[in-house]
Amino acid sequence: MVVQLRPIALNDAPKVQALQTSSIGQLMFPISKQEIHDLLAGGQGCIIGAWLGEALIAFLAITLPDLGENNLGHDAGLPQHQLSGLAQWTAVVVHPDYRGKGLQVVLLHYSLHQLDWPQVRRWLATVRCDNEFSLRNFRAVGARVVKTIRKYDGHLRFLLLLELPTRSG
Numbered sequence: 001m002v003v004q005l006r007p008i009a010l011n012d013a014p015k016v017q018a019l020q021t022s023s024i025g026q027l028m029f030p031i032s033k034q035e036i037h038d039l040l041a042g043g044q045g046c047i048i049g050a051w052l053g054e055a056l057i058a059f060l061a062i063t064l065p066d067l068g069e070n071n072l073g074h075d076a077g078l079p080q081h082q083l084s085g086l087a088q089w090t091a092v093v094v095h096p097d098y099r100g101k102g103l104q105v106v107l108l109h110y111s112l113h114q115l116d117w118p119q120v121r122r123w124l125a126t127v128r129c130d131n132e133f134s135l136r137n138f139r140a141v142g143a144r145v146v147k148t149i150r151k152y153d154g155h156l157r158f159l160l161l162l163e164l165p166t167r168s169g
């Protein structure tokens with residue numbers, strides 16, 4: 001299969017919504033229609049899609065949070081000056097027919113290496129403690145558990161942090 005990765009455009013919002021609705025399962029807190037719109041509209045992040053032709057088979061949503069309560073840096077106990085250089089992996093869904101091919105890791109790698117966001121020094125995410133599939137994939141790209149917290153729907157979640165190496169030169 002030839003899978004293409006690219007940021008999703010605003011007019012493909014219904015495809016993101018449809019994939020989330022059909023494939024989210026029990027272990028992810030969904031992103032809202034409004035959040036999908038805002039991410040696709042630009043400025044607050046983006047959503048990277050994995051495409052087979054015109055079919056969206058997976059997506060990874062990324063938020064660039066402001067300094068308010070949605071900034072997971074507060075939960076991680078980061079100092080104030082580090083709250084502005086953050087990106088958050090907010091949602092990731094792979095269609096069940098295409099699971100087991102490492103697409104979450106592929107999308108995570110894309111977010112780390114293909115987005116031109118030099119201001120981002122740290123990546124954060126939360127994963128339900130019982131979501132072993134997703135946890136393994138976040139760890140595979142170097143994220144580590146910094147805390148266990150109850151968040152969103154009250155389930156216990158691992159808070160994950162990936163600090164990028166300091167740039168030299």
Ligand SMILES: CC(C)(COP(=O)(O)OP(=O)(O)OC[C@H]1O[C@@H](n2cnc3c(N)ncnc32)[C@H](O)[C@@H]1OP(=O)(O)O)[C@@H](O)C(=O)NCCC(=O)NCCS
Pocket residue numbers: 023024025027028029091092093094095098099100101102103104105126127128131133134137
């Ligand atoms: C988490 C998720 C994105 C991982 O998808 P993926 O990248 O295709 O998973 P992997 O390639 O790492 O799969 C590794 C193995 O786990 C299995 N697996 C992955 N997700 C699974 C799931 N939800 N249920 C059962 N088995 C699953 C795969 O089939 C594969 O098995 P194999 O090695 O025997 O072939 C996907 O399960 C998903 O979309 N889940 C629903 C939404 C969700 O929970 N997102 C995470 C929010 S933090």
